[in-house]
Amino acid sequence: RNSTVYGRKIAARxxxxxxxxxxxxxxxxxxxxxxxxxKGALSVEAGITTAVLGNGFDYLYPSQNNIxxxxxxxxxxxxxxxxxxxxxxxxxxxxxxxxxxxxxxxxLVVEAGAKSGTLITVDYALEQGKDIMAVPANIDRPxxxxxxxxxxxxxxxxxxxxxxTDYLNQYLQQQESKNE
Numbered sequence: 001r002n003s004t005v006y007g008r009k010i011a012a013r014x015x016x017x018x019x020x021x022x023x024x025x026x027x028x029x030x031x032x033x034x035x036x037x038x039k040g041a042l043s044v045e046a047g048i049t050t051a052v053l054g055n056g057f058d059y060l061y062p063s064q065n066n067i068x069x070x071x072x073x074x075x076x077x078x079x080x081x082x083x084x085x086x087x088x089x090x091x092x093x094x095x096x097x098x099x100x101x102x103x104x105x106x107x108l109v110v111e112a113g114a115k116s117g118t119l120i121t122v123d124y125a126l127e128q129g130k131d132i133m134a135v136p137a138n139i140d141r142p143x144x145x146x147x148x149x150x151x152x153x154x155x156x157x158x159x160x161x162x163x164x165t166d167y168l169n170q171y172l173q174q175q176e177s178k179n180e
Contacts, residue, residue, distance in 0.1 A: 002143055003036070007032075007033055010110050012036050012039060015041045015047075017161045019040065019042075019046075019047030023164075024050055025050070026052065026103050027049070028093070028100055029051040029052070035064075038076075039068060042072070050077040051078045054095070055088035056087070061088040093117055093120075094117070094120050104125070104130060105168065106130065111137065112150070113146055116143075131156065132155040132156065134147040134155040134157065135157075136151060
């Protein structure tokens with residue numbers, strides 16, 4: 001939510017480039033990096049994105065993303081595990097993050113503070129056997145602590161889209177080998 005201009009630029013550009021290749025961009029519709037990634041995916045022809053909500057469909061949250069929500073509903077997918085009347089509550093978002101990680105083949109962390117909700121998504125992803133990539137960041141910025149910590153713990157470093165496409169190609173080859 002407290003993203004930098006740099007983080008939003010990386011998120012939008014990366015999402016757009018991946019969406020051009022047919023990659024579904026999955027995120028949580030929050031303000032900041034999430035919303036920017038959704039917008040990046042929708043900025044290209046035939047770009048697809050999935051928004052996982054932490055509330056029921058009777059609520060559009062955050063309200064700043066009302067227009068974006070409508071675009072995703074028209075051109076992508078919005079999902080939730082909550083009944084329509086369930087409002088957005090703090091305890092709902094870790095559950096939402098579990099679904100985001102479950103749907104994703106790879107988690108890219110663009111920015112994360114020391115206690116970011118993104119790190120909850122990472123924890124779920126690791127439990128689910130998913131790989132993590134992180135954007136190396138300025139060590140003087142509070143919203144860089146999470147990314148740099150993930151890299152120190154072994155997350156792959158993201159510097160360009162080919163880092164992800166190389167990973168996805170390798171992942172698809174492994175899946176094909178398992179199915180043979």
